[in-house]
Amino acid sequence: MQIKNIDRLLLFREDGKKRILTLEQLRSKYRIEADGTINYFRVNQDNVDNYRRTGIALNPSHLEFFEAFKKSILAGAADEKSLICYRVGRVERPFNPKGRVGTS
Numbered sequence: 001m002q003i004k005n006i007d008r009l010l011l012f013r014e015d016g017k018k019r020i021l022t023l024e025q026l027r028s029k030y031r032i033e034a035d036g037t038i039n040y041f042r043v044n045q046d047n048v049d050n051y052r053r054t055g056i057a058l059n060p061s062h063l064e065f066f067e068a069f070k071k072s073i074l075a076g077a078a079d080e081k082s083l084i085c086y087r088v089g090r091v092e093r094p095f096n097p098k099g100r101v102g103t104s
Helices: 023-030 045-054 060-075
Strands: 036-042 082-088
Touching (some): 023 060
Parallel strands (some): 036 082
């Protein structure tokens, strides 16, 4: 998408269930072909418990999002898409996968 003085437009939106919309959902809702999107990973007890249970740091909604992002890249006409993924939340002490968040 070309807008004067803007090289790349990344869109981010959550639905009512705090799920991040995929690029296809964003395109359908806003009729804009975004150059990419944003996601975040929250360090919290639910995600720590998921990691301890499955050995995978990403929870099911993250996996669903990244799978949709990959499909969008493979099916889309754009040469490239951008994704910014960032961690949310402050961790007082290093994460210990065998313990709880903030414990040593």
